[in-house]
Amino acid sequence: DGGITQSPKYLFRKEGQNVTLSCEQNLNHDAMYWYRQDPGQGLRLIYYSQIVNDFQKGDIAEGYSVSREKKESFPLTVTSAQKNPTAFYLCASSIIAGGDTQYFGPGTRLTVL
């Protein structure tokens, strides 16, 4: 089955620790995205990547980092510099960057204890 997978589904971390969220897609999509969703809120773009070895900051990139070494993978690291990291994190991909249809993974719910 083609699709986007995110792991883990639930993640707990202590304050001050870095944590990496996984996102993998086998759709052969060039573009990938990371969003954050807080309760009752819409999506906010953290980082996006239009192609392998390239990525750009979104609207709320502070305290996060990404890499795009492979087309199918776009991991997100939530660093200790992120002041309020507890949220639902969503990864998405699209055939190309721009206004094309985005397909989402199931999400990772991160809770900082």
Add this chain to the structure above:
Amino acid sequence: DAKTTQPPSMDCAEGRAANLPCNHSTISGNEYVYWYRQIHSQGPQYIIHGLKNNETNEMASLIITEDRKSSTLILPHATLRDTAVYYCIVRVRGGTSYGKLTFGQGTILTVHP
């Protein structure tokens, strides 16, 4: 991207058609209408999109008025699993917003037995 207006909530009986309206009176000629939905604690799911002609796929139908200022998403035979928040988005394909999706408040559709 043009702003959209949706009713905050709607109810539908199982097996009946669910008709979800969306107003987008400031839509531009090159902007598409997209619909996504998000079931509780899951990633958003793409449903359908269109420019000016009516569209149908295995999930739903999209009816866009002739002046393109409003549209209706139709789920022909709603099931309990269709209970979700439905988002109407208007955006340019391949635009300069680097693919960022901006969800408004959406419509909470509740399908009841």
